[in-house]
Each structure stands twice: as C-alpha cells, then as structure tokens.
Amino acid sequence: MPHFILVNDAWANGVNVQVRIGNNISDPEGNPIVKNEKMSFQDSWSFYTGSDDLFWRRDSDPNNPDGSWISWQHLSSAIGDFTQSIGTE
DSSP states (O other): OOEEEEEOOSOTTOEEEEEEEESOSSOGGGSOEEEEEEEOTTOEEEEEOTTOEEEEEEBSSTTSOOSOBOOOEEEOGGGOSEEEETTOO
C-alpha cells in the first residue's frame, strides 16, 4: 500500500493545498477530495492510497494567494512510498 507524504519546506507563512485520491487521471477533480486546507511551514501530511493515485495542487503564488492554483500534480501508486516537497512540481 503506497504511503505518500507531502511536505511544506518552502513557505514560512503556509500555503493552501488541495489533495484528491483516486484513479481518474484525465480529470483529477473527478476524484474525491481528502484535504483542502492551509499547510503550515515544515508541516507534512501523510496519505495511504491503496491502489489509488494521489493528486495535489497548491496556490500558484503562495506569498500572495488569490485563489489560483498550479496544475494538478500526480503521484502514481505504482511508484510506491514517496515524499514530495510541495515547493517543487
């Protein structure tokens, strides 16, 4: 069972992050949302996805959030355990 960890190691004031889990690769927003909140600096979120993939996105400009997002980032369950800094895409 894949274990994914998302880490905010970039923004001291935090950053808004959305996370979805599922297998709808062509339309990530069709997957159930599991987290939609502000991630504090140096915080990490842990997800066990089973055979499902993880999709995440963050503010496009975390220092000046205006409701716009980066494109969905995709972590495939096929890669197994993985830690992802949300400061990189």
